[in-house]
Amino acid sequence: DIQMTQSPASLSASLGETVTIECLASEDIYSNLAWYQQKPGKSPQLLIYYANSLNDGVPSRFSGSGSGTQYSLKINSLQSEDVSIYFCQQNYDSPWTFGGGTKLELK
């Protein structure tokens, strides 16, 4: 199985700040990387697929980048509604596997 290592595990940031979450795959996943947001008490929602494609309705302050084994999710101008757990997931090879999650809180 492809292992996904996500960092940091938790993050505290101020409103308006820019935050970056990293995801490292154990092998090349050729940009087959998705990011999900899970708000408190809600189910996960797709933010980004194929490393940098924004899902419909996702604010443009979210962006994804990366290639090979290294990927990142950037949130510009942090808003209060961005408080969530963020997960990366590889869909290059079955079984699909997830990172351990990053809990984002407001400072």
Place this chain on the structure above:
Amino acid sequence: EIQLQESGPGLVKPSQSLSLTCSVTGYTITSGYDWSWIRKFPGNKMEWMGYISYSGSTNYNPSLKSRISITRDTSKNQFFLQLNSVTTEDTATYYCARSGWGVMDAWGQGASVTVSS
């Protein structure tokens, strides 16, 4: 707009089987996509369990292969999860989702299942 809704018992005894239903509205499960089950353990670890495709073929996570079965009822636009011989380590929130090429673009609200005697 597609909506998915999980249903089933919230408490299962060890060694018994866990059975959940995912009811889909707004999209016909035989029209396309794969239909997945994912679970989230206490502590946030997420595990993709498997899917049934629009054509009825299945793909399971090898870590569960001997215990899992995903089936469907196309007349009711539902698909099902059965996980056999559960232990306390199967305690989790179970989600159904629509997936395309492994990307889960629509999720149910989740069903919390506790395995305990």
